[in-house]
Amino acid sequence: MKTVLIxxxxxxxxxxxxxxxxxxxDFNVKLYAHNASSRLTISDPNRETLIDGDFNDHDTLNQAMDGVDAVYLNEMRDITSVKNIIEAMDANHVRQFIGATVLGIEDEVKGAFGHWNTSMIESSIIKRKATAKAIEDSDLTYTLLRLAWLYNKDGNTNYELTQSDEPFGGTQVTRQAVAQLIVDILSDNSRKFARKSLGVNEPNTNWDKPSFY
Structure with missing residues (x-):
């Protein structure tokens, strides 16, 4: 049975x-967060484990990796944290990594939307170019998710993917759809997502900016 560290x-x-x-x-999940015990509630104690820690807590991070088959990182902002995670995964022989990052890190967002996106998050793009490179330079079996602008809509799990050599496909995507994509990646045994950087957007949203702006 697979164990996933979030x-x-x-x-x-x-x-x-x-x-x-x-x-x-049927996966088991380890839930790693700062002050996890006060911020998160377990619904299935047989399958969920809470771990209090941050990404600079080397001992806790290493202990969390024990028995883990795959890691999902919810935020790739900080280069030191990403390097610590790579080191802990290597030390514990954990190979599969999925990381959420932002659109624009491959200069793949074109046209009016590309100009708008850069004007809004240029500093974030610069930081996440560095963290993405650290992952891509590692020997991890990674999948990077270059996410369109995020919003919430229950029941909307529609996503489409673009590859590294393709223009980005749309302006927005729901967090529910991103969650479904991560489940799909973790459940896939064909390795079609391995060593890939994927653009992630909602179909038919090729606009000048997201609908909620």
Whole structure:
């Protein structure tokens, strides 16, 4: 049975991912977050484990990796944290990594939307180019998710994917759809997502900016 470590388990995408993993799979989940015990509630104690820690807590991070088959990182903002995670995964022979990052890190967002996106999150793009490179330079079996602008809509799990050599496909995507994609990646045994950086957007949203702006 697969065990998944969710780093940043109190994040918004994680809040949709956790129940979907419990519902759609038989995986065990470790929920790692700062002050996890006060911010998160376990619904299935037989399958969920809470871990209090941050990404600079080397001992706790290493202990969390014990028995883990895959890691999902909810936020790839900080280069030191990402390097610590890579080191802990290597030390514990954990190979599969899924990381949520932002659109624009491959200069793949074109046209009016590309200009708008850069004007809104240029500093975030610069930081996440560095963290993505650290993952891509590692020997992890990674899948990077370059996410369109995020919003919530129950029941909307529609997503489409673009590859690294393709223009980004749309302006927005629901967190529910991203959670479903992560479940799909973790459940896939064909390795079609391995060593890939994927653009993630909702179909038919190729606009100049997201609908909620």
């Amino acid at each position: 780093l940043g388990a109190a994040g918004q995408i994680s809040s949709f991912l956790i129940p979907q993993l419990l519902k759609q799979t």
